[in-house]
Amino acid sequence: MKNLEASAFLKNDESMDATFEVPSEIRYIRKASERVLKGLVRRRLNASVLFDIRLCVEEAVRNAIVHGNGLDKRLPVKVTYGIDGKRFGITVEDKGRGFNYKRVPDPTKEKNIWRGGGRGVYLINYLMDRVEFNDKGNVIKMVKYI
Amino acid sequence: MKLKFENRGDVSVCYIEGEVDINTAPSIKKTFDKITREKSSKVAINFKDVSYVDSSGLATLVEILKNMRTYGGKLKLTNLSPKIKSLFEITKLDKLFDIVSQEEDAISSFA
Numbered sequence: 001m002k003n004l005e006a007s008a009f010l011k012n013d014e015s016m017d018a019t020f021e022v023p024s025e026i027r028y029i030r031k032a033s034e035r036v037l038k039g040l041v042r043r044r045l046n047a048s049v050l051f052d053i054r055l056c057v058e059e060a061v062r063n064a065i066v067h068g069n070g071l072d073k074r075l076p077v078k079v080t081y082g083i084d085g086k087r088f089g090i091t092v093e094d095k096g097r098g099f100n101y102k103r104v105p106d107p108t109k110e111k112n113i114w115r116g117g118g119r120g121v122y123l124i125n126y127l128m129d130r131v132e133f134n135d136k137g138n139v140i141k142m143v144k145y146i
Numbered sequence: 147m148k149l150k151f152e153n154r155g156d157v158s159v160c161y162i163e164g165e166v167d168i169n170t171a172p173s174i175k176k177t178f179d180k181i182t183r184e185k186s187s188k189v190a191i192n193f194k195d196v197s198y199v200d201s202s203g204l205a206t207l208v209e210i211l212k213n214m215r216t217y218g219g220k221l222k223l224t225n226l227s228p229k230i231k232s233l234f235e236i237t238k239l240d241k242l243f244d245i246v247s248q249e250e251d252a253i254s255s256f257a
Contacts, residue, residue: 026168051198051229058200062168108238114212119201119237126236 021076024069033057036081049146052127053088059120060092060140068094068138089143098137149177157188157253163195166203175206182213187220190252194225199233211243222252
């Protein structure tokens with residue numbers, strides 16, 4: 001579906017929605033992706049697609065935990081995901097002040113390639129079919145055709 | 147994640163088993179800090195038993211490479227699965243790293 005927002009289609013298929021929250025601790029990154037992937041088991045997706053989904057979920061949750069909530073254990077990261085036909089959608093929301101996602105440096109440029117950060121968002125943009133942030137920059141919505 | 151080194155001639159081969167991600171990257175970095183302190187000049191990392199790499203893992207590998215280059219050390223990556231190799235290609239890190247299909251070829255290609 002063209003120009004589909006993750007949140008829009010999640011609302012259209014509420015029976016498939018799942019929402020959970022994790023505290024802002026590094027160890028919950030893996031727990032979040034495991035929970036999402038567990039929800040996809042019945043779909044028998046191929047390993048490559050599962051790898052992409054796991055990676056993008058973990059990168060988004062990591063950014064939310066580390067950069068969004070500043071590793072403050074008291075602040076939750078909210079994850080909502082679902083499948084509608086051939087579309088997998090996921091929203092990750094933190095309690096932070098957000099960031100200017102339009103100004104994330106391109107990590108593939110020569111001047112940035114030796115830098116440590118910036119590859120998470122880049123990989124998400126590459127591996128997901130649709131990626132959107134809210135204006136504030138504390139909610140990322142991702143869609144992948146599966 | 148398990149990590150061990152074996153000497154193959156004058157090349158130190160690092161075998162990583164498991165995942166190279168935000169959970170394991172600090173431990174990998176710590177181990178390689180020792181390698182760079184000792185100024186090991188020829189190191190290969192064998193990825194045959196690595197099932198997953200994330201951006202933190204990539205960043206750590208970049209840091210290791212950067213550290214090794216400061217003293218002229220050479221680092222090669224071998225036996226990457228197609229999926230993990232694709233992450234290096236997507237992020238253009240395949241231009242930074244010397245990625246070789248097989249460990250034997252990596253060892254023999256050290257000048």
